[in-house]
Amino acid sequence: MEKKNLICIACPLGCALVIVVENSAVLSVTGQKCPRGEHYAIKEITNPTRIVTTTVTLIGGDIERLPVKTESEIPKDKIYDCVRALKGIAVKTPVYVGDVIVENIVDTGVDIVATNTKRTRTSG
Amino acid sequence: MLIYDIVIIGGGPAGLAAALAAKEKGIEQILILERDCELGGILNQCIHSGFGLHIFEEELTGPEYALRYIEKIEAFKIEYRLNTMVVDICADKRVTTMSQADGMCVLQAKAIVLAMGCRERPRGTLHIPGFRPAGIYSAGTAQKLVNMNGFMPGKEVVILGSGDIGLIMARRMTLEGAKVKVVAELMAKSGGLQRNIVQCLEDYGIPLRLQTTVVEIHGKEHITGVTLACVDEAGRVIDSTREYVSCDTLLLSVGLIPENELSLKMGVKLDMRTNGPVLNDKYETNISGVFACGNVHHVHDLVDDVSKEAEKAGTYAAMYVKGGA
Numbered sequence: 001m002e003k004k005n006l007i008c009i010a011c012p013l014g015c016a017l018v019i020v021v022e023n024s025a026v027l028s029v030t031g032q033k034c035p036r037g038e039h040y041a042i043k044e045i046t047n048p049t050r051i052v053t054t055t056v057t058l059i060g061g062d063i064e065r066l067p068v069k070t071e072s073e074i075p076k077d078k079i080y081d082c083v084r085a086l087k088g089i090a091v092k093t094p095v096y097v098g099d100v101i102v103e104n105i106v107d108t109g110v111d112i113v114a115t116n117t118k119r120t121r122t123s124g
Numbered sequence: 125m126l127i128y129d130i131v132i133i134g135g136g137p138a139g140l141a142a143a144l145a146a147k148e149k150g151i152e153q154i155l156i157l158e159r160d161c162e163l164g165g166i167l168n169q170c171i172h173s174g175f176g177l178h179i180f181e182e183e184l185t186g187p188e189y190a191l192r193y194i195e196k197i198e199a200f201k202i203e204y205r206l207n208t209m210v211v212d213i214c215a216d217k218r219v220t221t222m223s224q225a226d227g228m229c230v231l232q233a234k235a236i237v238l239a240m241g242c243r244e245r246p247r248g249t250l251h252i253p254g255f256r257p258a259g260i261y262s263a264g265t266a267q268k269l270v271n272m273n274g275f276m277p278g279k280e281v282v283i284l285g286s287g288d289i290g291l292i293m294a295r296r297m298t299l300e301g302a303k304v305k306v307v308a309e310l311m312a313k314s315g316g317l318q319r320n321i322v323q324c325l326e327d328y329g330i331p332l333r334l335q336t337t338v339v340e341i342h343g344k345e346h347i348t349g350v351t352l353a354c355v356d357e358a359g360r361v362i363d364s365t366r367e368y369v370s371c372d373t374l375l376l377s378v379g380l381i382p383e384n385e386l387s388l389k390m391g392v393k394l395d396m397r398t399n400g401p402v403l404n405d406k407y408e409t410n411i412s413g414v415f416a417c418g419n420v421h422h423v424h425d426l427v428d429d430v431s432k433e434a435e436k437a438g439t440y441a442a443m444y445v446k447g448g449a
Contacts (some may be wrong), residue, residue: 001436006322007318007319007321007322008319009319009322009323010319010320011177011319012174012177012317012426014317014318014319014322038189050323050327051173051183051274052299053171053173053185054171054299054300055171055270055271057273057316062161062162063272063273064272064273064274065272065273065274066169067185067186067187067271067272068364069171069173069185076327079327080299083299083300097187097188097191115171115185115187115188116168116188116191117191
């Protein structure tokens with residue numbers, strides 16, 4: 001049996017969690033102020049995941065980059081692969097929030113979606 | 125001269141929420157003045173997630189959070205002017221604006237909501253000796269360059285200050301291929317949220333050194349490195365701990381200051397502790413009919429709190445206009 005300390009990242013409160021682990025299975029989680037804490041602790045011990053946010057090239061808009069994210073969390077060890085895979089991606093305006101930019105990024109089963117709406121530049 | 129019921133200075137989260145609240149209270153003539161080319165303010169460059177847990181009960185990125193408000197502004201047909209800088213506000217609520225499209229304009233408002241947000245503390249306030257080389261950015265400036273302009277400031281980064289923007293940028297620069305060598309924090313505790321220390325520094329193995337500061341900046345044309353040193357309990361530099369760290373970029377995340385040049389000029393009284401206007405329980409300044417909300421009032425940790433505060437300020441501004449006082 002082993003005790004682990006984690007800070008919950010589910011919300012800005014940042015609860016200090018104490019997790020009891022045995023044979024890589026979570027026996028108990030304490031210290032959380034809401035159910036998200038327990039959910040986070042179990043995932044963080046068994047299969048840590050993160051939402052990844054980055055940008056891709058935007059063509060035709062007022063700015064040069066379009067912000068994007070993984071539609072749901074992906075395994076932590078795929079973060080760099082995900083960002084690298086997006087390096088050469090370019091999107092033309094108009095693009096709308098929620099549009100799928102890349103399907104099934106690095107075989108995670110998760111899509112990359114736009115997080116902003118960008119219309120075509122109207123003037124110089 | 126054009127007359128508006130309420131003129132809102134700034135189209136960021138505070139200005140948008142104030143405008144919507146006033147509209148919902150039945151005010152028709154509302155105008156939002158925004159100096160940038162789009163509404164949303166600083167949220168547009170905050171591409172990370174973590175916004176909206178209180179208001180929307182889901183985790184949104186900055187642009188997504190802003191868009192929820194912008195879509196309502198469009199739906200309610202609330203008027204706004206982009207690329208428009210407010211250069212002066214008189215105590216009688218005459219607002220002078222400047223834009224490339226319209227030149228100089230003067231508007232008359234019955235009520236004003238100040239929602240200009242805040243700006244970053246610059247290098248000059250830190251008194252770090254050395255030349256003024258290129259490669260030193262406030263964290264928010266670097267954030268805009270990376271996330272909106274697609275420009276990477278450098279490859280080897282030192283970050284001074286562990287405010288949330290500094291932590292977020294440590295992760296961002298790392299994902300973009302830079303090596304973030306260290307985040308140095310003068311205080312014994314980070315000023316950022318715990319969750320950001322975990323998901324921005326610990327996830328990427330970036331060291332956070334507390335009670336440590338930059339005592340010297342090296343390089344003349346471009347920064348070549350910094351000297352770090354520990355400080356004691358009284359904040360004095362411990363000379364024996366001086367250590368040279370090479371870098372081509374120094375990011376500063378050393379605090380935010382409410383942007384109150386316009387407020388001061390029109391005679392709004394400021395609170396020296398927050399650098400924001402002194403407000404009564406209706407979010408009204410010492411000038412009747414001039415309200416303030418969001419980071420221009422005081423710097424908030426969460427945008428959700430800014431929106432809630434701005435909603436109240438917008439509501440009170442609407443009541444002021446309706447009361448005709």
